[in-house]
Amino acid sequence: MESPIFGNNVIIEEDVTFGENVTIGNNVVIYTGTEIGNDVVIQDNAVIGKQPTRAKASILPDTKQLPSAKIGSEVTIGTSTIIYANCEIADNVFVADLATVRERVKIGEYTIIGRGVAIENDCIVGKRCKLETNCYITAYSELEDYVFIAPCVVTTNDNYMGRSKERFDKFKGVTVKTGGRIGANSTILPGKVIEDDGTVAAASVVSKNVESESLVVGSPAKKLRDVPEEQLLRNQER
Template identity: 90%
Template structure:
């Protein structure tokens, strides 16, 4: 177990474990039991391992205490980012400033979580994904490997828009399979699936599943053509 380099006004609660060569900035809070790997950088004002707070009017079940967060090796956590309890962040992940990663989220290795990105509870994000500035990944979503989500994309999970008790067991996030890409300002409606290498053009509204290797455009989004061969994941170098 290593001894981190620690800035000013840092709070480290009980039973937090550190690997080697960990650097912690100023005003950081790390909650009980958090596990942090080797060569991790946690920048100023970040919060790691926070337990979720349930609103009185929330329909979600009240969970008293979640397991601790786990941060892999070679991870960077940016300024004022928040990583909640029971998150599992794999090796070589980059979490940019002001990002929020909620409880029970898993993030695969080498994924980049951009500035101001919000990943809500109970999501899975694969390896080598790129989630760009201010995109929103709704609860109960699953992103495969090599997924690209452009700035200001919105995903949704509630077809009832907070009305009717019928919705309580029908929340369903989005699924983006390996190599799927979503352009800036697109909106993906609840439960929709973007198949492998499916591509959504900027500002489109996805109301139906996107087929494998299809490019969809518009509101509602419709297939324009197939994704060019030179853009398919299998044809990328490296």
């Protein structure tokens, strides 16, 4: 078995396991019990397996020691990226610089997580998705397979905007079904569902569910037309 290649000032805690042909950059921190597959590249200043910390005023449940992070094979993790504990990243995922992937998140194979993307806790991201620069995936969201999220998209999960105790049991992230696409600078309101191959035009505000194979536009977003046949997922080479 080929030993990992380590840069300078690397910190590896106890019980971390490495596959073959792993390359670790400078100043990387890998926390206890993290599992790393074959042919993985972790670039400078990345932090892998970090346990979450909770603000005193946070409404999130207090957690003790979460299970360790799991990184699949042929994964690249960019400079200054943070991957939290209890995160599972499948094979052939690319995570660009400055991304944050929070606890209890699962990411499917061949997905691309762009520069500065934030994926909050308790999310599921499917296979072959593309999340572009600086988009924000709110907690409790699910993106199915082949989903496209353009730069600076914002998703939300709190209709009460931080006010009243009534909100505590009503948090709900967004759902984007297989092949769904969201254009740049769009905002998706809490709990909304974008059905299979549903498409949101740039700078739209989605306040109602988006029907399958429909293109919506505007604020609030309304259906403009059907998605062109040649753009539907079933007509793409995969």
